[in-house]
Amino acid sequence: MAEAVALRQANPAGHWLDTMAAWGLAILWILPLAYAVWTAFHPAEFSAKFSLTAPLTLENFARAWEAAPFARYFLNTTLLVSLILGSQLLLCTLAAYAFVRYEFRGKNVVFALVLVQLMIMPDVLLVENYKTMSKLGLIDTLLGIGLPYFASAFAIFLLRQTFKGIPKELVEAATMEGASALQILWRVYVPLAKPVYVAFALVSVSYHWNNFLWPLVVTNSVNSRPLTVGLQVFASADQGIDWSIITAATLLTAAPLLLAFLLFQRQFVQSFMRAGIK
Amino acid sequence: MNAQKQAHAWLLLLPALTLLVAFTHYPAIATLIDSFMSTPKPNRASVFVGFDNYAAMVDDPIFWQALRNNLWFALATIPLSVGLALAMALWVNGKLAGRGFLRMAYFTPTVLPMIAVANIWLFFYTPSYGLLEQIGNLFGLPSQNWLGDKATALGAITVVAIWKEAGFFMIFYLAALQGINPSLREAAAIEGASRWFFFRRVLWPLLMPTTIFVLVNAVINAFRMVDHVVVMTRGGPDNATTLLLYHLYEVGFKFWDQGYAAAVTVVLLAALATVALVQFFVLDRKAHY
């Protein structure tokens, strides 16, 4: 705190400029959400008119809720994202550990193979992957949506980098205590890599929460359909865009995520701070 | 390394590796093979055609337009979103008034699904009564059909992409900044070092690993983000906003031209592979751990 005060006192004008710029950008950034809030709570004729005397209404939310079973979509998406994240964490931790702690033949080749996935997006390999899912009988299931993503090269790469940075002394200490390979992983590597796990979790959750094309092709019914596909019903091409209902639906689906972020942003930042060894 | 340890290693790797091969490598190789075959039709099976698909691609002006568009798009989104992310992180970290609000404002775009967001931006860009138009009217600025004019359409969708990405990258910079020892800053303040000096000589090198991480993401996203194109312009006007992946999607799933789509895919992958390799093996060495 002291250094902040010191800096601020050293350059008050610069600090003021900073504040103005930061706030200016923030207002710009939040404009779409602000617009969404305005439009969702006002009747359709005010979606382009910003008069202060406009009446408030909840009708848009009612219409949005009517148009699609959002509660179910929500459940599907939450389950899907959790399933993917959980599997990624498990599989990729094991793989990264293998790369860091073991020497084996073909190690570099395998690692190169892993890196390949960093660039290849499942969207591009849609038809082939659909054929595979079909053969496995996983069409219209959450597992079917998630399976191609479980082995995340990104996670493996990230964790490998992090694991490499763990000081040897800690590992040796644990070995001398007689810990097995898996125990060392669990007791030494994983806790120290926590900020990376959190960072990756953010990447994974936000990507899969917003993923659209692959889930659209793989899901057929309400059973497995996630939110993005469900929201698509408002983006209809034939008719005109009805901003009041689109924004209402957006708020319905985004509000919990927003709330979660608002509640947990302190946790995020705190967990980063707690990671002493960097 | 004894056999048991080798077996351990392979066991640890197996689940991830199996999935990778099944859903990435195998389909990718199938695509590569497809790029040398003609598109299978019901009455005419696929035949080997050598580089015909690639030749068709080179002859296709839309492919080159898509490539050009994508390069401009990448050139704009990557430095701007990363730069803004760093600025945002510095501001949020710098104990400014209303930090919590700032952080939320910057991060909000990440939380909103692109499908909905693109429609909101469509309103902003709508000529005659859209938000930009209304603001422009206050200042007496001329009307502009942002999405309907070839000169401005690509820029307009680039802004949307930057808006969506910057806050997301900010979080990583924030985490990194929080991990930097505060005594460093104190020492610099005491020695009277300017903020710019502190930033260039201390912060920037320390943030290098994060910057690389964020850059990788930004590059991949520059080629992966097409949802907003689908909703806002459908590649128009006259291919002014067609990006590579969008072109790929059109060729593969609107025209059902499997051979040609495979060729475009291979090009896209090659481009990404080159960039990624450069980043990993060149920049990685320079990273300051």
Added chain:
Amino acid sequence: MKHSFATCAAAVALALGASAVQAQSTEVPFYFPVAVGGPITKIIDQFATDFNKENPSIKVSPIYAGSYQDTIVKALTANKAGTPPVASVLLSTDTFTLIDEDAIVPIDNFVKTPEDKAWLGGFYKAFLLNGQIGGKTWGVPFQRSTVVLYWNKELFKEAGLDPNKAPQTWAEMTSMAQKLTRKDASGKVTQYGVQIPSSGFPYWLFQGLTTQNDVILANEAGTQTKFDDPKVIEALQYWVDLSKKHGVHPSGIVEWGTTPKDFMEKKVAMIWTTTGNLTNIRTNAKFDFGVAMLPAGKKRGSPTGGGNFFIFKKATPAQQEAAFKFAKWLTQPARAAQWGIDTGYVAVSPAAWDTPALKKYAAEFAPAAVARDQLQYAVAELSTHDNQRVTKAFNDGLQAALTGSKTAEAAMKDAQKEAERLLRTYK
């Protein structure tokens, strides 16, 4: 003890029997797009439930597939992967693609009885056109539309025009639009006379202009296009001139999705858009408006649009028969009428328009019948082999002309060249 055992056994037998009957029911996965607002998925789900109840040996499972584009991606992807749909609603212009991919079977295969023949012949001819290729009918009209002109009666009055008379000819549309265009003090246009959307699929709206100029864009076999015909270029020049020469139409590309809203915000006095927007505009416009047939050039004309019901080839014969039954059931006059009222699509048969529900609706709300009355002037929607690619070349040309990067003539000649290159293998 024995008694309860017997009851138990009977119950089990009944359950097994019931599930055996269920196991024998024919599954019909039915892919459908949602292209208009409203609780469409609910309506379709209800249709399926009602049909399944009336036909216990058939189980239609509706699969919401997204937009038209998403639906055909889904259907063809599934078809190629070996799990084909049995039935789907797809764009009528996709018929050539579906035939070329060998994905569908002609409806004629199932039309055997005289009632069936009467049923198939009972649709509006205009709606059957896109599905009739090579002498066979490949799709059943289901959710169809045409382009109409909406006009703001209030703005007409303000401009000194008769609010109850829509423009009947191209010349009238131009001159009325000139009176309806308003500028503010600085010369910026605050209200346009007319706008015709050009984003996404400008060819559809353009087909109105070409039909009115008495030229057909492609032959029935889908192997030859006429994009560089002088009459086509003339029609395009008319469209370009509306903004370039007369200043009554916005310049650049006009967004399809925001056009109804533009109308409701009084930023434009006349718009060309689908009849499917009628409910939307009726609910939300705060002024008196009218719906008219598109103005005549050399004659009246409009393209049809929307989706047909298709039956897929890889399904089993039992499934195909079940799908055919469902198609007939969906297009029964009373049901087609209600579907039209609920969605804004044009009910697909004269019989549907004769039902009490639609008669009442049309009487209370005259604009609803305009689209139907225009059907006599309607032509098939542009469709050829390799349809998506050919129409894309055409769309690109139209957008190039409208944004001024090419002249109308150059744009259309380039489009024709590209179309000829693409269609060469199909001749």
